[in-house]
Amino acid sequence: MISSKPVRGTRDILPDEMKIRDHLEQKILEIYRIHGFSRIETPAMENLELLLGSEGGENLKMLFTILKRGEKLELKQDASVLDLCDMGLRFDLTLPLSRFYSNNQEVLESPFKAIQIGNVFRAERPQKGRYRSFKQCDIDIIGDATINAEIELMDTTAKALLAIGLKGFTIKVNHRKLLSAIIQRSGFAPETVGSICICLDKMDKIGVDGVTRELLDKNHDDKAVECLMTCVTDISLENLEQWVEDTEAVDNLTQVINTIKSLAKDNFKVVFDSTLIRGMGYYTGLIFEVSYGPYGSSVAGGGRYDNMIGKYNKVSVPAVGFSIGFERIINILMEEQNDSIEKEKSAILFYDPKTDNFGEVIVRGDVWREKGYIINLMVMKKKFGKQIAACNNGHHQGFMVFGRDEEIKFF
């Protein structure tokens, strides 16, 4: 007998969860759409060269690649993945969008405001709550170099999160250039910025002491480490200009945070977070992340990636994106037993296959479907009382017996 388990690191989604997922996805899509974003779709697979040529960071180590077909493969012991495979599954929706924009630019509005909702694939080590196939809900604005694009993305994403019942989240904002400036100003060499960022990214988990220890262990200069740690501890939106000279980055950061603050009212928070990193190598400007709950888990993230589209296009095009991690949201809302979903009108129409004409049973069901009910046809069992009791499981509001009941008997 063949195993009936789904592939390692993935899972089957059951009807109850699926109903919630569909409902939330539609809500998010609706908020995106009334803000003037348009949905597009790209294939789940992309050419392997495109994926490998991206600045996908850690995600490139987690690619699912697809074996070449049709030709007889030269299977030498030193064959590379490009010898064996020609395609891979997408690891995010940003890279495919950049390709899409270049491929279809002439028929798209400018600026182009895209919605993408779809699954992405990463061969991560399986662990609780992390899947190898998971859904993202992205909005991106392509062709707007001003911070109004960032503001619109944050405003729209925040509204979508509020609409699905997530309250009291925090949007953390940082600027790639700020972080790089701070690190260098502390006395680190420019070529170490990347590895310092990887250490700083652990601040949430191991704190200032842990990061300090790690930097010293790596033989970085004591003074530089001390200076950097003082900076990331003391820096705030108010004293930013003391620490960094890039006034444009400072102005942009300040203006975005203040505008979103004015829109947020008491529904959510916006803060400057000098240690926010975001893994992807392709970000060039403002970066942001939504954290939620007591453990501050990240439920959405994004940033500006002005140089990516230039890889497929004659001219470089400015772009910003914000992605909601759908699986995290679902986990949170299912744990919180969210009841933002209205109970549906749903009833069972029982029939006896021996005596009832099934065509007539269907027509009888349709009468109630036209009244807005979900009608589920079911064969009456011998122990009918027991059967009815079992059907009172929260999925149906009541039942009828064909040829006997004119109205629904509610549980």
Add this chain to the structure above:
Amino acid sequence: MISSKPVRGTRDILPDEMKIRDHLEQKILEIYRIHGFSRIETPAMENLELLLGSEGGENLKMLFTILKRGEKLELKQDASVLDLCDMGLRFDLTLPLSRFYSNNQEVLESPFKAIQIGNVFRAERPQKGRYRSFKQCDIDIIGDATINAEIELMDTTAKALLAIGLKGFTIKVNHRKLLSAIIQRSGFAPETVGSICICLDKMDKIGVDGVTRELLDKNHDDKAVECLMTCVTDISLENLEQWVEDTEAVDNLTQVINTIKSLAKDNFKVVFDSTLIRGMGYYTGLIFEVSYGPYGSSVAGGGRYDNMIGKYNKVSVPAVGFSIGFERIINILMEEQNDSIEKEKSAILFYDPKTDNFGEVIVRGDVWREKGYIINLMVMKKKFGKQIAACNNGHHQGFMVFGRDEEIKFF
């Protein structure tokens, strides 16, 4: 510069088409749901052994397989696909559903009425209108051995097709056992049934003469060929019993067709088609297909597959499925310029980034969003008259200028 084309045999979906797709998908889902079906989801990839062990027929030659990860591969020249790969992309939704049912049986209702909407992948030779990644909308009833399951699937699928604006289609019905009986009764050996079926499947394209020639070319007995051709030409629902002895199959076929006929009224046709084959090896009973339009192209298909779930399960479970080929439907409806989609209320709110406070612009947009409008914020260009003219492109009903217009100016 890296190519911006999607992978061979796939395509990007643009905003206008996407809007129609989303609308139709929701309509189909709604019809499925009010008939008591519940949506589930399985991963796009399945274990390769499961896919290869299925009776997927021709589809097994078109598998996309995924390279093993993490381990150093033994690349010998005679390595098989199972040496190199551990997973593959699903080629249909029926096989994953069978696995899903076995994996989750104890928490599912019985009979279980499933909805699946998702993409499947086949490495077909690219040709117009055929894609390597395409969407299917399936409903299946698992655990009902009676023909009421077939009737319910046909009724629900027909209603879904009618709801999205497809009228005048034909449901063709046949029974696997009938076809096998007819072929053997004509004088062919049992072991040739499969290859005879492949020839008969071409009836639509090459006609009776073509099929006859092909069978004779393959050195089949003249008399048997003549007898078979007379049979498939003369056979009808009325004289079925003259040709086949399996009275249960005949009864089932007759009863399903008559019941659906009574439900169809003049909206669509139901016919018996003795040459309907359906490629999949796993069908065991009634098989059906929806054809539409002057070329009779197939837009949906399905059948009973009572033995499949037994492969993953201790006990065999009866099952029937009906799958709508979403891409075909979209092609047809886009060619027919279907206007079943209501025009949305949509307007542009122009602003001047130099003088207007962007936060206030957003709040102004929200006022109209609450009235049910899609509001798209846009920067005013210098040549505003020209810009407005370009925006009158059918996507927006009108516009407002921030700080100037209180009401929408309709185009």
